[in-house]
Amino acid sequence: METNIKSKTLDEFKTITGTMINPAVQEWKDNGGKVIGYFCCNIPDEVMTAAGILPLRLRGTGSTGTELSDAFYSSINCSFPRHVFNMALNHEFDILDGLIVPNSCDHIRRIYDNWLRQLDIGFLEMFNLPRKVEEPQVQWYKDEVHLLVEKLEKQFGVEITEEKLKNAIKLHNENRRLLKQIYELRKVDNPPITGGQMIAVIVAGTAIPRDKYNEMLKELLEDLKGAEGIKDHRARLMVLGGILDDPEYMDILEDQGGLVVTDSICFGTRLFWTEVSEEGDPYEAIARYQIQQRPTCPRSYGDQPKRAQYLLDMIKEFKVDGVIGERLLFCDSWVVEHYMNDQDLKEAGVPFLKLDREYILSGKGQLRTRVQAFLEMLGGK
Amino acid sequence: MIVGGCDIGSTTGKAVIMKDGEIIASTIIPSTTKPEETARMAMDEALKQADLSSIDDLDYIVGTGYGRLKVQFAKENISEISCHARGAHWMSPTVRTVVDIGGQDCKVMSISDEGKVVEFVMNDRCAAGTGRFFEGMARVLHCGLDGISSLENQGAEPSTITSQCSVFAESEVVTLINEGSDLKNIIAGINNSVSGRLNSMVRKVGLVEDVALTGGCAKNAGLAKALEKHLKVSVKQLPHDPQIAGAVGAALIAVEKAAG
Ligand SMILES: Nc1ncnc2c1ncn2[C@@H]1O[C@H](COP(=O)(O)OP(=O)(O)OP(=O)(O)O)[C@@H](O)[C@H]1O
Numbered sequence: 271m272e273t274n275i276k277s278k279t280l281d282e283f284k285t286i287t288g289t290m291i292n293p294a295v296q297e298w299k300d301n302g303g304k305v306i307g308y309f310c311c312n313i314p315d316e317v318m319t320a321a322g323i324l325p326l327r328l329r330g331t332g333s334t335g336t337e338l339s340d341a342f343y344s345s346i347n348c349s350f351p352r353h354v355f356n357m358a359l360n361h362e363f364d365i366l367d368g369l370i371v372p373n374s375c376d377h378i379r380r381i382y383d384n385w386l387r388q389l390d391i392g393f394l395e396m397f398n399l400p401r402k403v404e405e406p407q408v409q410w411y412k413d414e415v416h417l418l419v420e421k422l423e424k425q426f427g428v429e430i431t432e433e434k435l436k437n438a439i440k441l442h443n444e445n446r447r448l449l450k451q452i453y454e455l456r457k458v459d460n461p462p463i464t465g466g467q468m469i470a471v472i473v474a475g476t477a478i479p480r481d482k483y484n485e486m487l488k489e490l491l492e493d494l495k496g497a498e499g500i501k502d503h504r505a506r507l508m509v510l511g512g513i514l515d516d517p518e519y520m521d522i523l524e525d526q527g528g529l530v531v532t533d534s535i536c537f538g539t540r541l542f543w544t545e546v547s548e549e550g551d552p553y554e555a556i557a558r559y560q561i562q563q564r565p566t567c568p569r570s571y572g573d574q575p576k577r578a579q580y581l582l583d584m585i586k587e588f589k590v591d592g593v594i595g596e597r598l599l600f601c602d603s604w605v606v607e608h609y610m611n612d613q614d615l616k617e618a619g620v621p622f623l624k625l626d627r628e629y630i631l632s633g634k635g636q637l638r639t640r641v642q643a644f645l646e647m648l649g650g651k
Numbered sequence: 652m653i654v655g656g657c658d659i660g661s662t663t664g665k666a667v668i669m670k671d672g673e674i675i676a677s678t679i680i681p682s683t684t685k686p687e688e689t690a691r692m693a694m695d696e697a698l699k700q701a702d703l704s705s706i707d708d709l710d711y712i713v714g715t716g717y718g719r720l721k722v723q724f725a726k727e728n729i730s731e732i733s734c735h736a737r738g739a740h741w742m743s744p745t746v747r748t749v750v751d752i753g754g755q756d757c758k759v760m761s762i763s764d765e766g767k768v769v770e771f772v773m774n775d776r777c778a779a780g781t782g783r784f785f786e787g788m789a790r791v792l793h794c795g796l797d798g799i800s801s802l803e804n805q806g807a808e809p810s811t812i813t814s815q816c817s818v819f820a821e822s823e824v825v826t827l828i829n830e831g832s833d834l835k836n837i838i839a840g841i842n843n844s845v846s847g848r849l850n851s852m853v854r855k856v857g858l859v860e861d862v863a864l865t866g867g868c869a870k871n872a873g874l875a876k877a878l879e880k881h882l883k884v885s886v887k888q889l890p891h892d893p894q895i896a897g898a899v900g901a902a903l904i905a906v907e908k909a910a911g
């Protein structure tokens with residue numbers, strides 16, 4: 271895929287995404303700042319920003335194996351927590367002042383239990399997410415946010431006022447709006463940015479202070495507006511799935527000539543497609559956003575039809591020719607979802623390719639064969 | 652027009668030369684650790700067979716298989732999934748479902764009446780149900796691949812082999828041997844277990860007749876027989892060597908490419 275965009279900001283995003291503890295995190299620490307690690311899209315990272323703490327979404331980037339963590343997991347556990355926990359056991363996350371783990375799935379929630387037993391950390395919190403998406407669950411999530419605020423205030427001696435929370439919401443909403451503006455540029459016939467580049471931009475945003483991120487996004491937008499569009503792609507693709515944070519994986523999909531123009535992944539549109547209300551009680555606003563307004567992942571119950579519609583809407587908005595559904599092996603949330611997506615997409619006449627993968631990229635040969643065959647199929651070759 | 656197709660698989664390299672819609676040469680050689688050389692060797696042999704003095708006599712060459720990017724004399728590369736579909740369809744135009752069982756992968760394609768792929772599935776990174784699997788079994792049974800293929804060796808009461816992993820399946824077979832099970836029943840059990848796996852792959856794309864087997868393992872008669880039982884339909888016999896279907900498909904695509 272040929273992109274001729276020259277952007278220093280984009281290169282910076284790539285560097286940040288390519289490592290777990292990037293220079294901005296180190297700098298933050300060196301200046302006396304606190305850093306809290308977390309997982310998934312469903313932790314209210316605005317709360318950390320409001321507390322003046324840097325929220326750092328943990329990944330297994332750079333992990334080369336799981337020999338330390340395997341002792342604490344079974345052979346049917348997802349490779350994501352295994353790699354992350356291996357890095358933790360290897361003291362690669364010692365920089366953290368705290369960790370918040372959601373019960374997103376049974377694999378991830380066990381990171382909490384294992385961390386509690388095996389490692390020392392000043393602040394370790396389980397964020398208990400509901401499954402359903404109705405009024406009582408909004409209230410439940412709101413209670414969890416209150417609980418988190420109280421605990422953070424006590425542990426770090428800070429005061430998280432409603433005012434601060436509202437300001438954090440505004441700042442994070444600006445992140446969301448800017449990212450959406452970039453996606454707008456991907457709707458055209460010749461988008462200026464590849465899927466591999468885009469994922470680097472999004473991942474980086476979960477690893478640096480959000481005000482700095484906004485500034486960088488603005489610079490990138492300027493660079494993109496001046497860039498020539500990509501012309502040599504033979505199909506427009508959407509990627510659908512879970513914890514995908516690796517630009518190289520996207521690059522392999524795109525090396526075969528398909529251009530990724532949109533997605534529904536954990537480091538993708540589900541993070542920013544809608545905004546948190548800036549009106550009224552900020553606790554209520556965050557809870558409603560997380561439970562009812564944000565595009566959800568298949569961990570939540572009762573809103574599958576809404577998720578299915580989101581996929582179809584995306585396809586239409588971004589003129590998608592084919593969808594690639596990726597899933598981490600042993601991910602029980604995504605497995606049946608993809609079968610439903612398959613049925614829906616058949617009905618809609620949109621080709622769908624299902625791919626299983628390990629968290630750290632492997633089996634590139636098979637991956638290339640599958641993707642190339644899929645594109646040949648789209649092109650009727 | 653003279654065209655070439657070169658399929659560099661994980662286990663063997665295949666080259667086919669076609670002239671005016673007919674196969675005039677085909678070769679199968681073991682893959683080496685240098686895909687460029689495997690391709691060169693397979694094609695040189697095919698050129699000799701076709702009585703051609705140089706590769707420049709070919710109007711267009713398409714490469715396919717794992718080593719498709721390393722076929723240096725090919726003008727284009729196409730995935731083996733598309734190529735096996737095309738090749739099987741050319742060999743027998745009524746085929747709508749193609750099961751390619753190679754040395755390391757198995758793939759099932761559902762194809763259109765023009766031989767184009769409509770949907771496909773591929774095994775995960777595991778050798779169960781591929782050439783590697785059969786070779787491992789032949790080793791522990793000391794019977795050779797022919798022993799596993801031979802219709803005489805398909806016992807009437809296939810042993811049960813449940814493991815989906817080729818390494819564990821092998822240890823299941825070792826256990827059966829040590830329990831004194833009849834060897835023919837074990838062989839039938841092996842073909843049976845692979846057929847079960849292939850059947851579920853076929854169901855994923857949807858079973859539409861005719862069904863044909865391609866790839867080297869298509870020559871395993873015992874497997875074909877067991878698969879027929881699982882699918883409950885008969886498997887179409889192809890009039891050419893099923894192992895070269897991918898290379899044939901590549902050559903057919905070369906014809907199209909040459910025409911522009
Ligand atoms: N006569 C035969 N009977 C049974 N099996 C056979 C026979 N001849 C070849 N095979 C099997 O065919 C396999 C090779 O098939 P093929 O040439 O289609 O593989 P490949 O294309 O190199 O592999 P892949 O497609 O997985 O990359 C060998 O592993 C062997 O087990």
Ligand SMILES: [Mg+2]
Nearest residue numbers: 660731753897
């Ligand atoms: Mg092959």
